[in-house]
Amino acid sequence: MTEPTQINHRYFLEAEQIAKTLSASFERRNLKPFFTNLFLVQDLGMTILIVVLDTTRIGDHSQYIQDELLHQLKTELGGRSVYLSNTTGVRFVILLTALPKLPRSIELPRDIPQGMVSLGMRFNGQLISMRWSDLGHLLIVGMTGSGKSSMMRSLAIQATRNGIQLMLADIDGTTFAMLAEHPLLFAPIAASPQEALDLILKALAECDRRAALYKSTPGFPENMDEYNALAVKAGKEPLTRILVMLDESSSVFKAMGGGSGELAGRIAELGWRGRKFGIHFIFGAQEFTKDLVGAVREQVNMSIAFRVKPTSAQIAKAIGCTNAHRIPADRPGFAIVDRFGPMQSYFVPKRLLLSAGSSTLDALPEFERSLFSRAMESGDGKLTLNNIAEWGSVSQHQARKLQSIWAIRGWIAKEGNRDNSFCITAKTQGLLSNRQTTQTASNRTNRSQTQN
Ligand SMILES: Nc1ncnc2c1ncn2[C@@H]1O[C@H](COP(=O)(O)OP(=O)(O)OP(=O)(O)O)[C@@H](O)[C@H]1O
Numbered sequence: 001m002t003e004p005t006q007i008n009h010r011y012f013l014e015a016e017q018i019a020k021t022l023s024a025s026f027e028r029r030n031l032k033p034f035f036t037n038l039f040l041v042q043d044l045g046m047t048i049l050i051v052v053l054d055t056t057r058i059g060d061h062s063q064y065i066q067d068e069l070l071h072q073l074k075t076e077l078g079g080r081s082v083y084l085s086n087t088t089g090v091r092f093v094i095l096l097t098a099l100p101k102l103p104r105s106i107e108l109p110r111d112i113p114q115g116m117v118s119l120g121m122r123f124n125g126q127l128i129s130m131r132w133s134d135l136g137h138l139l140i141v142g143m144t145g146s147g148k149s150s151m152m153r154s155l156a157i158q159a160t161r162n163g164i165q166l167m168l169a170d171i172d173g174t175t176f177a178m179l180a181e182h183p184l185l186f187a188p189i190a191a192s193p194q195e196a197l198d199l200i201l202k203a204l205a206e207c208d209r210r211a212a213l214y215k216s217t218p219g220f221p222e223n224m225d226e227y228n229a230l231a232v233k234a235g236k237e238p239l240t241r242i243l244v245m246l247d248e249s250s251s252v253f254k255a256m257g258g259g260s261g262e263l264a265g266r267i268a269e270l271g272w273r274g275r276k277f278g279i280h281f282i283f284g285a286q287e288f289t290k291d292l293v294g295a296v297r298e299q300v301n302m303s304i305a306f307r308v309k310p311t312s313a314q315i316a317k318a319i320g321c322t323n324a325h326r327i328p329a330d331r332p333g334f335a336i337v338d339r340f341g342p343m344q345s346y347f348v349p350k351r352l353l354l355s356a357g358s359s360t361l362d363a364l365p366e367f368e369r370s371l372f373s374r375a376m377e378s379g380d381g382k383l384t385l386n387n388i389a390e391w392g393s394v395s396q397h398q399a400r401k402l403q404s405i406w407a408i409r410g411w412i413a414k415e416g417n418r419d420n421s422f423c424i425t426a427k428t429q430g431l432l433s434n435r436q437t438t439q440t441a442s443n444r445t446n447r448s449q450t451q452n
């Protein structure tokens with residue numbers, strides 16, 4: 001172990017002690033105590049010991065990764081939190097200091113970058129964020145009042161900020177009411193189980209339409225990003241991503257014949273077909289019977305469990321959200337994500353809900369507004385990569401990304417100009433003369449001011 005100056009000496013002594021205890025614990029269980037490395041890291045106020053097992057010398061490591069062993073090690077190490085990481089080799093992660101506490105309420109951030117979606121905050125303070133194209137299909141479970149609908153709203157609002165179209169089913173009429181008139185709705189909000197099935201059928205019909213578009217496009221696009229790149233180049237209309245969201249899906253499911261009903265079959269079909277065409281589904285469910293989980297499990301890329309009943313502990317574990325039944329009743333919004341562990345999901349304040357009803361697509365964020373105005377003032381509304389990089393103080397790489405996002409949103413296009421460069425569209429010129437700005441405006445202004 002090398003000793004970086006910033007880590008307090010006492011943690012090294014502690015780490016040595018832990019290494020001895022671990023060796024003894026393993027030997028008592030007839031497990032070989034071979035480590036390739038032990039190292040200390042300091043991250044976000046925590047000091048963490050990482051113990052890497054020598055998998056070439058221990059052979060079969062199945063006995064090292066059992067829940068029971070982790071629990072026992074925790075006791076033998078004086079109650080310190082012990083986690084296992086077995087994505088690359090086998091590592092034990094031991095916290096030498098307490099976990100920082102997650103805030104009880106974290107407002108949905110205003111400055112999530114375009115093209116990205118964020119789920120919430122982890123213990124280490126990092127946000128769980130990913131590109132929309134990596135989101136896949138999602139299962140969100142939890143008992144009443146645990147935070148499912150709030151999370152779905154936060155995703156719907158983020159979708160509207162990205163110009164993503166919505167297909168919503170809301171049987172209670174409480175989750176998405178504020179979006180009823182939203183211009184990004186692909187179809188009216190489904191309010192009954194039968195309408196929910198019709199909605200899924202509409203999504204499948206859209207898969208058919210998109211499949212035909214892919215087929216007729218030279219270059220063999222295999223996903224939406226590939227198709228859009230080809231379409232924008234050819235001056236064709238790009239496709240928008242679609243989010244299909246079903247809240248209260250357990251009751252919809254029950255009403256529509258359960259796991260063997262038509263709805264289950266169609267959802268499974270949408271699961272495997274939709275991904276390729278930029279169509280994602282998100283299920284919210286209070287009761288997640290084997291029936292429901294069975295029908296969607298194969299297709300779901302990520303499962304999120306808010307607090308569940310003790311009787312659902314096993315199913316929560318089966319979907320990768322162990323200990324969701326241990327989440328306290330007074331922590332709505334706290335969830336376990338199968339791929340990321342515990343997080344606090346975002347709280348969506350009322351003012352964001354109210355503004356979600358209006359089209360955020362029809363308002364330009366301040367960053368884009370100032371850049372586009374400059375392009376108009378400079379003469380022809382042309383937006384080259386160099387212009388974007390210089391005026392927006394961003395790298396060429398970021399400029400290229402912005403350019404493709406703007407093209408997809410219809411803010412710029414190559415149509416109707418001589419040298420095949422991107423220009424501001426007529427629609428954007430209309431938006432520029434409209435002073436309304438989105439929720440992200442003030443934030444972006446701050447950011448661009450600090451850049452200047
Ligand atoms: N992320 C969050 N942060 C803080 N508080 C939250 C969060 N999510 C939900 N809450 C609180 O919990 C309450 C219930 O949340 P929500 O309506 O989303 O639950 P639900 O799981 O959809 O319940 P039901 O199954 O009854 O519809 C909210 O009104 C809010 O007060």
Ligand SMILES: [Mg+2]
Nearest residue numbers: 148149175247
């Ligand atoms: Mg709800």
